[in-house]
Amino acid sequence: MTGGLLLPLGRHRLRTALAVAGVAVAGALLLDMVMLSTGMRSSFRTLLLVRGYQLRVTPKGTLPFDNDATIPRASDVLRALAANPAIEAATPVLGAQLHLLRAIGPPITAFALGVDPTAEGDYALEAGRDPALPDRMIVNALFARLGGTRIGDTLDMAAGFDPEMRTVSGRRRLVVAGRGRFLYTPSDQPVVALPLATLQAMEGAGRTDRVSLVMVRVRPSVDPERAAASIEAALPRVSAISIPSALRQVDERMGYFRQLALVLGAISLIVAFLLVTTLVTVSVQEHAGEIAVLRAIGVSRRHVIRLIALESLVLTACGALAGVGLGCVTAHYFNAILSDFPNLPAGFRFFVFEPAAGWTTVALLIGAGVLAGVYPAWSAAARPVASALRREAVA
Amino acid sequence: MTASVPLLSMRGVRRSYRMGGETIHALNGVDLDVAEGEFLAVVGPSGSGKSTLLNVWGAIDRPTHGSVSLRGRDVGTMGDSEATAFRLRHVGFVFQRFYLMPALSARENVELPMAEAGMAAPRRRERARELLSYVGIVAREAHRPAQLSGGEQQRVAIARALANRPALLLADEPTGELDAATGADIIGLFGRLNADGTTIAVVTHDETLARAARRVVHMRDGRIVGDGAPHAP
Numbered sequence: 001m002t003g004g005l006l007l008p009l010g011r012h013r014l015r016t017a018l019a020v021a022g023v024a025v026a027g028a029l030l031l032d033m034v035m036l037s038t039g040m041r042s043s044f045r046t047l048l049l050v051r052g053y054q055l056r057v058t059p060k061g062t063l064p065f066d067n068d069a070t071i072p073r074a075s076d077v078l079r080a081l082a083a084n085p086a087i088e089a090a091t092p093v094l095g096a097q098l099h100l101l102r103a104i105g106p107p108i109t110a111f112a113l114g115v116d117p118t119a120e121g122d123y124a125l126e127a128g129r130d131p132a133l134p135d136r137m138i139v140n141a142l143f144a145r146l147g148g149t150r151i152g153d154t155l156d157m158a159a160g161f162d163p164e165m166r167t168v169s170g171r172r173r174l175v176v177a178g179r180g181r182f183l184y185t186p187s188d189q190p191v192v193a194l195p196l197a198t199l200q201a202m203e204g205a206g207r208t209d210r211v212s213l214v215m216v217r218v219r220p221s222v223d224p225e226r227a228a229a230s231i232e233a234a235l236p237r238v239s240a241i242s243i244p245s246a247l248r249q250v251d252e253r254m255g256y257f258r259q260l261a262l263v264l265g266a267i268s269l270i271v272a273f274l275l276v277t278t279l280v281t282v283s284v285q286e287h288a289g290e291i292a293v294l295r296a297i298g299v300s301r302r303h304v305i306r307l308i309a310l311e312s313l314v315l316t317a318c319g320a321l322a323g324v325g326l327g328c329v330t331a332h333y334f335n336a337i338l339s340d341f342p343n344l345p346a347g348f349r350f351f352v353f354e355p356a357a358g359w360t361t362v363a364l365l366i367g368a369g370v371l372a373g374v375y376p377a378w379s380a381a382a383r384p385v386a387s388a389l390r391r392e393a394v395a
Numbered sequence: 396m397t398a399s400v401p402l403l404s405m406r407g408v409r410r411s412y413r414m415g416g417e418t419i420h421a422l423n424g425v426d427l428d429v430a431e432g433e434f435l436a437v438v439g440p441s442g443s444g445k446s447t448l449l450n451v452w453g454a455i456d457r458p459t460h461g462s463v464s465l466r467g468r469d470v471g472t473m474g475d476s477e478a479t480a481f482r483l484r485h486v487g488f489v490f491q492r493f494y495l496m497p498a499l500s501a502r503e504n505v506e507l508p509m510a511e512a513g514m515a516a517p518r519r520r521e522r523a524r525e526l527l528s529y530v531g532i533v534a535r536e537a538h539r540p541a542q543l544s545g546g547e548q549q550r551v552a553i554a555r556a557l558a559n560r561p562a563l564l565l566a567d568e569p570t571g572e573l574d575a576a577t578g579a580d581i582i583g584l585f586g587r588l589n590a591d592g593t594t595i596a597v598v599t600h601d602e603t604l605a606r607a608a609r610r611v612v613h614m615r616d617g618r619i620v621g622d623g624a625p626h627a628p
Contacts, residue, residue: 293494296455297555298483299511301475386456387412389490390446 012283019279020319023365026272027323031361032331032351033265037258039352044250047347048243050183051121053091054224055216056241057081057231063241063249064184065095070210071238080234081216086227088219091119092211094199098192100147101156101168108146109161110139110190113182114199114211121215123193127151128178134198136177143190144179151176157192159202170202187339187346216240257350269368272316276372280312284376291380292388301381308377309370316369320362327361328353401428402562402594403452408461408471410447410617421447422458423617429563434589435596436605436625439614445598446567448614452596453486453565454478466562483512487556489566493548495540501551502527502536508558519558526554530584546577553584557593564588566597570604582607 048056057077059069071077074092081090094114099107113122117130123138128151131137137157139149149155152175159170174194182191200207218227228240241249251258284291291304331351338350410422421444429435437445450456451463454470455478463471466485473481482488495504502523509519527533530550532543540548549569556564566585570578582604589595589609597604605611606625613621 289492290494290496293488293490294496295479296453296482296488297508297511298479298486298559299507300479303511384456386447386450389450389455 015279016315019275019315020322022275023272023316023319023369024322024326026268026275027320027361027365028326028330029268030265030272030364031324031327031357032334033261033268034357034360035327035331035351035353037261037265038354038357040254040257040348040350041247041250042352042354043347043349045243045247046352047183047345048246050347051119051215053089053121053215053217054243055218055228055231056246057090057214057216057235057238058212058241060237060239062239063246064213070094070207070212071214072210074209074211074214077211077214077235077238081214081231084227084230084234086218086222086230087216089119089217091116091121091215092196093122093213093215094196094203094207094210095212096159096199096203096207098199098202099158099161099168100143100149101158101161101171102147106163107158107161108143108190110143110192111185112199113191113193114196115193117195119215122184123180123182126179126181128176131177131194133175133177134195135172135174137174137192137194137198138178138180139176140180140182140185140191142188143192144176146190149176151178157202159199159204170204172198172202174198181346183347184345186343214238269364272319272365273368273372276312276316276369277375279315280308280373280376281379283311284308284380288380288383288388289392292383292385292392295381295385296389304381305377308380309373312369312373312376313366316365316372317362320365320369323365324358324361400430402431402433403427403429403463403465403596405451405458405463406461408451408458408463410444410451410456411459420617422451425461425617425619427612427619427622429594429596431562431594432589432592433594433596434585434607434609436608436611437596437598437614438600438605438611439620443614444617445614447617449565449567449596449598452563453488454481483508484559485562487558487561487564489549489552489556489564489569491568491571493540493545493552493572495548495551495555497540500537500539501532501543501547504540504551505554505558508555512559522558523554526557527551529557530554544577545573546580549573549577549581550584553581553588557588562594564593564595566595566599568599568601569597570599570601575603579603 056064058064059071062069078090078092081087096112097109098112099109101107115122117132120130128138154173154175157172157174158168161168180193185191218224224242228242231240294304331353335349335351405425405427408422408425411418411420437448439445447456451458454473458471462469470481505523505526506519509522524533524536527536530553532547532550535543535547570581573581578601585595586607599605608625611623611625612619
């Protein structure tokens with residue numbers, strides 16, 4: 001019986017639809033803000049863990065590729081890591097710049113990664129093969145497009161290039177063995193990966209036996225934080241950065257995004273609250289006569305409050321569900337816009353949908369909707385029946 | 396005129412309220428008894444206090460002074476929830492504009508007070524059908540109010556008012572929105588109800604309805620100025 005008494009919603013379909021749409025828009029913004037506030041951490045965490053490496057060993061006090069600093073005597077570090085029983089695998093990576101020398105036109109400068117070809121720690125192979133031989137490399141799609149290269153092409157690459165003197169250093173002919181999607185580099189950057197020893201050799205004596213970082217996978221039974229502590233204790237020249245530690249750094253650097261999300265999320269919640277309050281208040285005013293009659297025939301004040309609160313609940317629940325769908329669509333669009341955000345890995349997402357974000361949004365909206373119904377419900381139920389009937393008769 | 400143990404009794408009842416900065420004395424010292432089984436019509440010009448009298452009887456308004464008792468209960472001093480529960484079980488209301496719930500069918504409208512009283516669904520459905528049959532509209536039980544004529548809607552409203560077997564049926568201008576023929580049908584229905592034992596009090600401007608009652612109370616300026624059998628046409 002109670003469900004059938006949801007009067008104004010069914011009778012004013014256009015108005016109800018518009019109100020639901022309004023709540024849905026507010027809900028979509030709220031969901032996006034919840035996704036933004038939690039999504040960056042989630043996305044970064046997923047990205048860091050995508051290859052199963054829980055630790056990054058970097059030069060003391062630096063973040064991965066934060067500057068040009070490198071770890072000297074890398075072979076000693078790798079030996080020490082191999083001897084650590086907590087560690088399952090350690091993959092060294094050297095970052096540098098390489099130039100594609102072309103017969104016509106200026107060289108194309110790419111970010112180069114010296115890697116262990118058997119590990120595929122920094123990239124996912126899309127076509128071809130890993131650079132298993134010393135003169136092999138893989139390239140990303142942007143490099144292939146800019147250089148007009150294909151798998152199997154032999155390229156003239158140099159570690160150093162002086163544009164004024166037109167001199168090059170560390171020159172090698174490298175064969176494109178495959179095409180890969182690089183996980184940690186921006187999408188608008190040409191990138192290549194080649195065997196670590198080859199890149200070290202091309203870089204010259206200054207970079208021999210140096211790496212930018214070592215990616216470390218700990219054994220399943222080992223706590224990564226404890227493993228990080230043991231690495232730093234054994235190797236004073238390095239920092240071992242765990243995922244939580246990296247996420248703390250992300251939080252510090254991107255705190256303003258979270259603040260923005262909080263403010264906009266709160267605004268969208270207030271808008272939804274005001275919208276539902278307005279609509280339900282108008283409905284209650286319009287149906288004051290019916291409410292008075294319900295009270296006159298013996299329907300309790302509590303029942304009337306429950307009916308009106310239910311009305312606002314239904315309104316916000318419909319809006320919230322539509323808002324979750326709309327929010328996912330807009331988040332996808334926002335992610336596409338922000339994919340060119342400078343210096344962020346191509347796989348990084350600002351807005352990540354997780355069930356918890358959806359539930360949080362729905363719960364917040366429904367809570368706001370029920371609260372929004374409290375005032376109109378109370379005012380309707382508290383109105384003296386006789387005077388309400390008298391006003392209705394006069395009207 | 397009244398029975399020895401009145402169903403409804405009011406003594407020295409006054410009701411004043413403020414409207415637009417002015418104090419209106421809607422009831423100005425009313426004494427009245429209504430016996431069980433009576434069919435009473437309250438007549439008088441607009442603003443004479445008829446509807447206020449009905450509201451005080453039905454425990455939806457409280458007297459400023461004086462006492463009102465229905466079936467021995469002092470309805471004038473009841474709190475809101477007590478008065479609501481009392482109305483639900485002891486008073487049936489019929490309004491000029493029917494006021495059926497538009498989203499509910501005719502049968503569901505009749506079930507509403509029974510549902511509020513906690514009656515089990517199968518029982519109230521059965522009683523709703525009985526009542527709709529009594530008022531001659533059971534064939535339209537599944538129809539919504541918008542699909543019913545004015546007379547049909549008033550029949551449903553009467554059935555709703557009878558749902559919890561009230562001690563007193565109160566009707567405020569029940570024929571006011573109906574044409575003469577349909578109004579006559581409703582008056583006939585009230586007569587049948589009264590003949591079957593229902594105590595009825597109607598407020599009306601409708602002379603035909605007043606003549607159908609067995610007792611007519613005339614009001615003017617919040618006072619009873621006449622009380623007796625209806626005049627012949």
